[in-house]
Amino acid sequence: MSSEVAVAETVIEVNGVGKAYHMYERPSHRLWQALAGKRKSYYKDFWALRGVSFSIRRGQTVGIVGRNGSGKSTLLQMIAGTLNPTEGSISVKGRVAALLELGSGFNPEFTGRENVYLNATILGLTRAQIEARIDSILAFADIGEFIDQPVRSYSSGMSVRLAFAVIAHVDADILIIDEALAVGDAFFSQKCMRFLREFQKNGTLLFVSHDAAAVTNLCENAVWLQNGQMRLVGTSQEVIEAYMTEQHVVGRREVGSEEIVVAHKKPRKLLSDAPDFRQEALREAGVQNRMSLFEFDPDNVGQEFGAQGARIVDVRLTDADGNRVLVFEGGELVRLELQVALEQALDNLIVGFYVKDRLGQRLFGDNSYFACKDKPVSGEAGETVVGSFLFRMPVMPSGSYMIDAAVASGDQHDHTQQHWIHDALEFRAMDETMRFGLLGLPMLAIEVSKESR
Numbered sequence: 425m426s427s428e429v430a431v432a433e434t435v436i437e438v439n440g441v442g443k444a445y446h447m448y449e450r451p452s453h454r455l456w457q458a459l460a461g462k463r464k465s466y467y468k469d470f471w472a473l474r475g476v477s478f479s480i481r482r483g484q485t486v487g488i489v490g491r492n493g494s495g496k497s498t499l500l501q502m503i504a505g506t507l508n509p510t511e512g513s514i515s516v517k518g519r520v521a522a523l524l525e526l527g528s529g530f531n532p533e534f535t536g537r538e539n540v541y542l543n544a545t546i547l548g549l550t551r552a553q554i555e556a557r558i559d560s561i562l563a564f565a566d567i568g569e570f571i572d573q574p575v576r577s578y579s580s581g582m583s584v585r586l587a588f589a590v591i592a593h594v595d596a597d598i599l600i601i602d603e604a605l606a607v608g609d610a611f612f613s614q615k616c617m618r619f620l621r622e623f624q625k626n627g628t629l630l631f632v633s634h635d636a637a638a639v640t641n642l643c644e645n646a647v648w649l650q651n652g653q654m655r656l657v658g659t660s661q662e663v664i665e666a667y668m669t670e671q672h673v674v675g676r677r678e679v680g681s682e683e684i685v686v687a688h689k690k691p692r693k694l695l696s697d698a699p700d701f702r703q704e705a706l707r708e709a710g711v712q713n714r715m716s717l718f719e720f721d722p723d724n725v726g727q728e729f730g731a732q733g734a735r736i737v738d739v740r741l742t743d744a745d746g747n748r749v750l751v752f753e754g755g756e757l758v759r760l761e762l763q764v765a766l767e768q769a770l771d772n773l774i775v776g777f778y779v780k781d782r783l784g785q786r787l788f789g790d791n792s793y794f795a796c797k798d799k800p801v802s803g804e805a806g807e808t809v810v811g812s813f814l815f816r817m818p819v820m821p822s823g824s825y826m827i828d829a830a831v832a833s834g835d836q837h838d839h840t841q842q843h844w845i846h847d848a849l850e851f852r853a854m855d856e857t858m859r860f861g862l863l864g865l866p867m868l869a870i871e872v873s874k875e876s877r
Contacts, residue, residue: 433482433517435598435628436503441512442474443498472498473652476512482597485629487643487660489636489667494649496632500524500600503630518597518628521547523587532576536567536586539575543587547594557593564615565589585612592619599623602632617642636664640784661784665846669729672841726826726847733770734809734842738763739829739849744814752851754819755866762811762829770833770842771802775811778828787862788818789828793836819864820853827851 446467448454453466460466473495480486488496501507502514504522529546530539540561544554562571565585570578578586591599599620620629620642633639639646639660646663648656655670656663720739742748744757752758762775776791792801792811803809811831829848832839 434479435482435517436480436630437513437515438479438499438503439477439513439515441476441499441502441509441514442471443495443502443507444469444471444474444510446470471510471652473502473509473649474511476649476654478647478654478657480628480630482518482628483624483626484645485624485631485643487639487646487663488630488632488649489634489639489646489663490649490655491671493651495652496649497524497602499649500602500630500632504600516598519548519595520598520600521591521594521596522600522602523584523591524600524602530575530583530587533574535574536565536571536578536582537562539586540590543590544594547591547596549594561589561593564592566612581612588616592623596627598628598630600630603634636668637786640664661782664784665727669727669844669846672729672844720849725845728843728845730831730841730843732843733768733833733840734764734766734773734831736762736829736831736843736845736848737765737808739827739845741827741849741851752817754817754853754864756817757814758817760813760815760827762831764809764811764831764843766803766805766807766809769802769804772800772833772835772839773803773809774832774834774836774839775809776830776832777813780826780828781862782824785862787825790815791830816866819866821862821864822853824850824852 446457447470448457448467457464457466476495476499488499490496498507500522501524502509503516504520504524505516506522506524529543531542534542537558540558541551541554544557544561545551549557565571565588567578567582567585570582571586575583575586601620620631623629624642629642631639631642643660645658646660647654648663648667656666722737738761740748740759740761740763741752742759742761744759746759746761760777762777764773764775774791774793774796776789776793778786778789780786790813801809809831826847827849828844828846830841830844832841834840
């Protein structure tokens with residue numbers, strides 16, 4: 425089989441899957457049901473999941489998002505084979521290793537070492553293979569002398585360390601991870617992320633997390649489940665943005681606030697009417713980190729949401745003196761301005777932004793809260809407020825970047841989002857001058873010297 429065919433091969437196929445649980449009003453009804461058989465029902469069906477269909481190709485990384493109770497864990501258990509669907513079918517090709525819950529598959533009375541042998545055997549390793557990998561597994565878990573203590577004495581973080589260490593060493597074709605990175609210290613989370621990135625080169629990953637940044641960081645595509653049904657399937661960025669927008673809308677409705685959601689996006693046009701006085705100099709110098717800017721068009725932005733007490737009517741990225749420019753090179757001072765029109769009287773206004781890469785990862789951003797904390801900004805209906813951020817533009821790897829713009833009222837922790845625009849402004853880095861990292865810092869000087877003895 426050619427590599428192209430192998431990449432396109434479907435390894436997980438979910439067709440019309442549903443899972444129902446019997447809900448009994450009284451414990452005695454369970455006995456009556458056993459006696460009655462199929463002649464009479466003493467229960468009601470609760471569908472935890474229904475009508476779910478999607479496919480995952482070999483080598484893909486897919487995230488699953490949704491609120492608690494939306495059916496995420498139920499779906500993963502059925503894909504892993506620990507739960508059978510009530511209706512529909514699931515086809516899985518390859519060895520599956522799953523981390524579905526804390527200490528999943530561990531016997532609490534066994535020691536950690538004994539559970540390693542037990543779990544690895546269940547996942548398909550022979551005794552000889554486990555012996556050959558046991559040192560590496562224990563080093564990955566890094567729980568010290570606790571490895572020979574009963575698992576019931578472990579903290580949640582230690583249980584996850586051990587469980588993750590096992591699935592990282594069983595040569596799985598498909599990994600299923602359910603909120604595992606939410607437990608444990610930052611050092612171990614980074615170790616897990618490094619392993620997952622290496623696994624992504626050849627394996628298929630199904631990843632569930634409430635951490636939106638982790639989903640956009642790891643996953644190409646995502647599935648949004650809501651009340652046991654599929655709400656949206658698409659790229660991780662569009663699914664996460666839609667999901668976060670919906671969560672904000674739901675949250676505001678719960679406190680009696682009305683929200684307006686706009687979900688449309690059209691192709692953007694390059695900013696062509698703004699002269700760049702440095703363009704000729706850049707061309708002569710052969711600068712290789714050009715970033716082209718697209719114009720702000722309120723009709724051609726990403727999803728919007730907010731209470732609509734204020735609206736962002738313009739987003740501009742200029743040089744330090746406020747002149748609109750066509751090309752940035754990275755390292756120079758730039759000014760990001762957000763123009764806000766007040767629809768009603770508002771106190772304690774907060775203006776902010778995020779810069780994101782093409783996957784939706786938030787690279788950097790800030791807001792005006794602390795800068796204006798001692799002199800909060802308020803306004804009346806019909807007035808205009810301008811938020812201005814002066815910073816040094818980083819050096820960016822080639823690719824597309826988006827700026828989210830937002831205005832809220834309140835404080836850092838308790839505020840009402842008045843208007844948030846995903847992808848309000850776009851710019852593109854056209855040349856590759858960076859080799860490492862997500863951002864490059866403008867270097868003031870680089871020196872290498874030899875000290876005399």
